[in-house]
Amino acid sequence: MTLETSHSRSSVGIVEKQYYTFAHPPELLVLENGAEFGPVTIAYETYGTLAEDKSNAILVAHAFSGDSHVAGYYRDDIEDEKPGWWDSMVGPGKGIDTDKYFVICANILGSCMGSTGPGSPNPETSDPYGLDFPMVTIGDMVNAQKALLDSLGIERIHAVVGGSIGGMQVLQWCVRFPEMVRCAIPIATTMRHSALAIAFNEIARQSIMADPNWNNGNYYGGSRPDMGLAVARMVGHVTYLSDEAMRRKFGRRLQDKETFSFGFNADFQVESYLRHQGIKFVNRFDANSLLYITKAADYFDVVESMNKSGPANDTRQNKIKYLIVSYTSDWLYPTYQAKELVKTLKRTGQDVSFCEIEADCGHDAFLIPDDRLSKLIGGFLNGTA
């Protein structure tokens, strides 16, 4: 296996992005806001082999700026290409073991990584949708994933797993299609955004909308709102870190020099780092997608649905088994919010395991390779197989 040798860090090897298009007129997708929309293309990737009885599928849901590329590499010819965003978790013998499971990850509706989003061409005009793209919800994203699974002939998934906005999709799966889900692993997530989380999203949106290049969303032919998007990313990035992690990673260390510039250059490493993160982001992400996805996250609220899903309403033999994971230093979706989810599920008689992982690196902890999370997920999946 030369592929594995040349990419020794990853054991999934070379993977390929695939596309599924549905909701062709007149059979449009009915969105949660009542609008009808289509066609919809969903970019997705799969890893491992689907069992003959199609019982071994695991759906991985990605976070805000993620994509379908969970593990492995697209090409064999670029030495330093990075593997997928959760390569440490997904692969043969890993937490989500591709020797056992058929793993699927789909880019969310509204994104800009292959699935239909505000930057996609509007078939009616051939121009990008811009703000003519409809407001999509986490529920709509899940409906699109359901359509993809239908197309693959998968009637039941062994597990749905995801962190952050990926975790919201996990919860949405559980309330919308409970009969299709055997295990659910929502990580570093919440049943609904707090005012603080909405506030940071709103600041990010306002930053983009304050950029004259944004031009009410019509910028695809010209200059893009790079400045606004970069600031928006800086805001988001800080919320994904933690006070402790930033002290450890940057402290007050200076960038290139020994003394202050006494000007508005980046004196501190943390300033350079944030500027770099902002610039890097504009090269890979679409500002309008940020607007749509953050709004979907703000709208998301499964508290009522979760409260309704109790034993009285759920007489199935095989109820969903939940593994809920939070991180001590996550201040975007703090552990108290995970505990509210645990309490809600326990009150309604669900099968819940909960683990708070001690980590100083904030909300993004679930994306950082960590044996504890891999073993936790691996063990949980083994126990439910």
Added chain:
Amino acid sequence: MTLETSHSRSSVGIVEKQYYTFAHPPELLVLENGAEFGPVTIAYETYGTLAEDKSNAILVAHAFSGDSHVAGYYRDDIEDEKPGWWDSMVGPGKGIDTDKYFVICANILGSCMGSTGPGSPNPETSDPYGLDFPMVTIGDMVNAQKALLDSLGIERIHAVVGGSIGGMQVLQWCVRFPEMVRCAIPIATTMRHSALAIAFNEIARQSIMADPNWNNGNYYGGSRPDMGLAVARMVGHVTYLSDEAMRRKFGRRLQDKETFSFGFNADFQVESYLRHQGIKFVNRFDANSLLYITKAADYFDVVESMNKSGPANDTRQNKIKYLIVSYTSDWLYPTYQAKELVKTLKRTGQDVSFCEIEADCGHDAFLIPDDRLSKLIGGFLNGTA
């Protein structure tokens, strides 16, 4: 006293902003960055009566966007005019008792509330300084306050009091002019910014500098960078609040409507509130002043100076008496940072009292009328009179 009757909430009555100008060429102010600068005008206000022996002065240092208007009213004719920003603390019989003390507050150098700042006319060109304004530090702000006190013939201050960046000025007074300070009350502050605090300031600066109207600081004749400044204020505002306070104040309550707009209007009250705070701020504050003051706060670092100020180096009979105050929900300058200050001062043999106040309203707690803080400060001052 008709003044007091018509402004029953304030007992200081009508006050007047005063101005002191110094550092006339060729006797310029030498700044910490080595540059010489002048003339410098400092706007200030006083409350109460200076004792004949000039021993009862208390200097109040204001926070980032504050001004010299601590208490009372400027006019008697506007019923709904708001009193000064710390009217609950400063007045006859209040925590800082103007029947006993002569209270002075000076607008900081670099600000836009009467003291010389980047929006002031450069005498060489008659145009506003813009980025030709020199980078000033917390130390420079304190040197300007010292010049003001000299002009008033005050050789020793009974106390220097301030929260946030005001607290930094308090600490700077203690390390720079310890022989002039009898008591120091730094509130909700830090010896130096953490990477997190620098990060939020940098995001605010980048937001302003991303606004094309900012025009490298030259906007005074034309359109101002209102959009960038509004977003910067939104960022700052969130850091002054807390998760708890925002849950209590806003939660997920909707603005004006019963359902989601499924668009980019402000659906949630917290969104409207932040937008309102942003818009309100651009009407009263100068974007360049934000750049300069946040940079001064980021540069501020008295850890080394504080460590040097020990019994070995301080043989005075009357050492400074410190009262250090922090708030449980302040995540900008959390209590652990106040405790570092306490430890540093204790290690060097200083006279330190420390109080952490239980409050859910975040960093801005010290600005909110609270009997606990008033009694704490009043009691401390009484004990040292």
